[in-house]
Amino acid sequence: MKFFDALVAMITGRQDSSRPEVSNVTYSDSVMDAFGVSSAGTTVSATTAMRVSAVAACVAKISGAIVNMPIHEYSLEDGDIPGRVARSDTWYLLNEQPSPNYTAASMWEGVSMAQLLRGDAFALIRRRMNGSVREILPLPWGAVSPMRTVGQGVRYYVNLPEHGISTWFDPADILHFPGLGFDDTTMRSMSAIQYGARSAIGNALAMDEYSGKFFEGGAHPSIILSTDKKMAPGQVKDMQEAFARRHSGLANAHRLPFILTEGFSAKEISLSAEDAQLLEARKFQVLDVARAFGVPGFMINESTGATSWGSGIESIGRAFVQYTLQTWLRKIEQELNRKLYPRNTRRFLEFYREALYEGDIAAQGEYFRSALGGPGAGDGHMSINEVRRIKRMAPIPGGDEVYRAPRDQPQPASKAAE
The missing domain is CATH 3.30.1120 (Arylsulfatase, C-terminal domain)
Structure with a gap:
């Protein structure tokens, strides 16, 4: 009866006056973190975080850059100098269609977003009878449960009823792309939200809500x-x-x-939004969110202050690849190489990072002039046909030679005396 009375009191809102009322309950930081509650009191999850424009812009910049880089296959056939391999079934799966229901762009965008917002991304490798890969199926983050076994091994339970999958898989059959701070015990990683952006995103959500209520009353509250x-x-x-x-x-x-x-x-x-410094606070939150994701503010249209990343598309692109994208690319590349290739095959996959710089025609022209060599540029290290191949142009006769600057010939003694 005590349980029934307590249940009725909870539903009806009536409290037993003989019992002390509990108030001012506080929870530990670990409990608040488990429920995704920020310091501003707002719940921050992958879904709510994307409602903040700065988060959506940062995620779009990083995932969009990864989508725009093709993955090339290389072979170490001549010593340690890699040579690009002709397009194969593996290339097609990674660059065009990994699964009949997905394009490669959709898969890599989903992988990047899951790493940034969830912490981990997963994909199922489906093989033919001979062991070759026939399909790479992207998996929702919530459908995969990695678990350690008694022998310190790892198995992945995948529950995906719409694809008829509800079973365990060995690590060789699962592509596991980690996020930040991979935990070997839980086999999970932290997202950028958990790692450093929860408070910034929570504050941004709180200010968005406050701004909406501020103007909801006709800006005269x-x-x-x-x-x-x-x-x-x-x-x-x-x-x-x-x-x-x-x-x-x-x-x-x-x-x-x-x-x-x-x-x-x-x-x-009432004070206006400018007088209350609401706009200034919102600008700061944009930069704070961008800082947590490693994206410079000016790349998400926040132009406050100057940038030290250099000027021009080439400088911006190279700095963005070097300081932000490189970590995410290496994690994807290493997981692909160790799961898709047996050891010591001397083959590997790599994102073609130069694809991000091709938009700057002036910088690209300067690079090719230096690569081809010539008077004032010294020896070249690329041939005309190599440059034409990069630009998707047909080779020309005699275009395979690499320029070497003529060397000064020693003069005869009589000439030198004169």
Whole structure:
């Protein structure tokens, strides 16, 4: 009966006066973190975080850059100098269609977003009878449960009913792309949200909500109505409600004239958004979110202050690849190479990072001039046909030679004496 009474009290809201009322309950940081509650009191998850424009822009920049880089296959056939391999079935799976239901762009975008927002990304390797890969199926983050076995091995339980999958898989059949701070015990990683952006995103969500409520009342949330006459509490409440019905909200903004009678006067005491420094605080949160994701503010259209990343698309692109993308690319490359190739095959996969710099025609032209060599540039290290191949142009006769600058010939002794 005690349980039933407690249940009824909880549903109806009635409390037993003989029992002490519990208030001001506090929770530890670990409990708050487990439920994704930020310091601002807002719940931050992968879904709510993407409602913040700065988060969406950072994720789009990183995942978009990865999508735009093709993955090439190389072979170490001549010593340690890699040579690009002709397009194979593996190349097609990674660059065009990993699965009949997905394009490669969709898969890599999903992998990158899962790493940034969830902490880990997964894909199932489906093989033919001869062991070759026939399909790479992207897996939702929540459908995969990595677990350690008694012998310190790892197995992955995949529950994907829509694909008829509900079983255990060995690590060789699962591509596991980790995020930040991989934990060997739980076999999980932290997302950028958990690692350093939860408070920044929580503050941004709180300010978004505050801004919405600020302007919800027609940007006049605090007005004093005063009179020298005495009013009963009921009259005060009726006046407040009547004023709110007629003049608050965007639907009533500038619709009815503001008329006061009976000796009433009105005075606005609210501060504007600029005076309350709301806009400045929001700008700071944009930079704070960008800092956590490793994306410079100017790349997500936050132009406050100057950048030290250099000028021009080439400098920006190279710095972004070097300081932000490189870590994510290496994690993907290493997982692909160790799962798709047996050891000591002398083959490997690598993202073609130069694809991000091809938009800067001037910088690209300068690079090719230096690579081809010539008067004033010294020896070249690329042939004309190699450059044409990069630009997807047909080779030309005699275009395979690499320029070497003529060397000064020693002069005869008689010439030198003269």
